[in-house]
Amino acid sequence: MQVGLKIWRYDSTTGDRALKEYEVDAPEEATLLDCLDIVKDRLDGSLAYRKSCRMMICGSCGMRMDGGAVLACKVRMYDISNAGHVPVISAMGNLPIVKDLVVDMEPFWQKFKAMKPWLQPGYDQPAADEEYVISQERMNVIHKESLCINCGCCVSECNSMESDPEFLGPQALAKGMRFVGDPRDAAKTERLDQYSAEHGIWDCTRCYFCNERCPKGVDPRDAIAKLGAEAMKAGIDEDMGAKHAKWFVHSAKTTGWLRETELVPKTQGIVSSIKEMKFAMGLAVKGKVPPPFPPHVAEGVKESRALFELVKEQGVDGALGIVQGERALSRLEHEVGHASGGGGDTGVGSRDQADVTPGERPTRKPGGGA
Ligand code: SF4
Ligand code: SF4
Ligand code: FES
Known part of the structure; x- marks a missing residue:
């Protein structure tokens, strides 16, 4: 097949930058990385990019295709080339470019090391000749985080890092969760303290681009949510x-609604809120601030309260609750939804059509269909 590529070439020593177009004859099973190899081998030996395993394991070949980070060895070119599309290939974002598609990973590794990514043992030693066994339930909490191959694709697309380069970032925080959620680790509280400081957990904008771009299903944003839940629990x-x-x-829990009027004082404190009074009055005049008294209580507030109590009772108010929620949603959206042709926000197999009991398959409400 004929594959066209537009590649941003860059030389950090001269600052020269140019978009060059290449066309190669590649086998139908070729990946983007294979095509770059052909370009380098047959057309231009000066093209620089990283690679090693060629099978989505080493994390070396992160780069951008049409503005979004990908692992070059994971992207098959067949459909792209058949569609007549010529993708633009460039270096990953949020890291300094050294040459062409090669970025300086040093800032990435510094943040990685700052997380102290090693186990700090603090568990009772098992009896002689026995091993320390972790329950499946506890392993589920850090299963996704353990899949990270340190490719940097999430970091490349992180909005928060773009505006605050000191933000720890999705990869480092996912690594942090890997150890916070490990029952053998003795430094959980210290870690949560460290990660909750400025440039940490709470500086994530929740844009979810890291989840979208991660080629290994780590879902770093979910890891950050788990860290937040664990920090609050502690x-x-x-x-x-x-x-x-x-x-x-x-x-x-109290009203079944988000009481926005009280959100600012509860979040920023009274003094800071008083400073915002002029702005708040302006909003009130335009009818944008609902009166705080009497608070509006939702009709189904009992359900909301019961949910709160259930979470407390089950002890899943930390990371375990997020894992439980993820599993329930994925079962609803993929298993039930797929089987019935439903899923999504409404209809059979949708979130509001099933009641979820932890550990059991979701059931349908009467009238919910098949
Ligand atoms: S969700 Fe948070 S960590 Fe992930 S890319 Fe967005 S800002 Fe960055
Ligand atoms: S979390 Fe995903 S995208 Fe980020 S470094 Fe790890 S494997 Fe790569
Ligand atoms: S070459 Fe190793 S992940 Fe792509």
């Missing part, structure tokens, strides 16, 4: 982000 909740999240929960 009482590490002084950051404004933590207070904001706490108020969401409290508001939903």
Whole structure:
């Protein structure tokens, strides 16, 4: 097959930058990485990019295709070339470019090391000749985080890192969760303290681009949510982000709604809120601020309260709850939804058509269909 590529060439020593177009004859099973190899081998030996395993394991070949990070050895070119599309290939974002598609990974590794990515043992030693066994339930909490291959694709697309290069970032925080969630680790509280500081957990904008771009299904944003839940469970909740999240929960529990008028004082404190009074009055005049009294209580608030109590009763108010929620949603959306042709937000197999009991298959409500 004929494959066309437009590649951003860059030389950091001269600052020269140019978009060059190449066309290669490649086998039908060729990946983007194979095509780059052909370009380098037959057309231009000066093209620079990283690679090693060629099978999505080493994490070396991260780069951007049409503006989104990919692993070059994971992208098959057949459909792209058949569609007549000529993708633009460039270096990953949020890291300095050294040459062409090669970025300087040093800032990435510095953040990685800052997470102390090794186990700090603090568990009772098992009896002689026995091993320390971790339950499947506990392993589920860090299963996805353990899949990370340190490719940097998530970092490349992180909005928060773009505006704050000191933000720890999705990869480092996912690595942090890998150890926070490990029952053998003795430094959980210290880690949560460290990760909750400025440039940490609460500086994530929740754009979910890291989840979207991760080629290994690590879902770093979910790892950050788990860290936030664990931090709050441990009482590490002084950051404004933590207070904001706490108020969401409290508001939903008490009235079934998000009481936005109280969100600012509860998050920022009274003094800071007074400074925003002029702005708030402006909003009120335009009818954008609902009166705080009497608070509007949702009709089904009992359900909301019962949910809160259930989570507490089951002890899943930390990372375990997020894993449980993920599993329930994925079962609803993929298993039930797929089998019935439903899924999504409405209809058979949708979230509001099933009641979820942990550990059991979701059932349909009467009238919900097949
Ligand atoms: S969700 Fe958070 S960590 Fe992930 S890319 Fe967006 S800002 Fe970055
Ligand atoms: S979390 Fe995913 S995208 Fe980020 S470094 Fe790890 S494997 Fe790559
Ligand atoms: S070459 Fe190893 S992940 Fe692509």
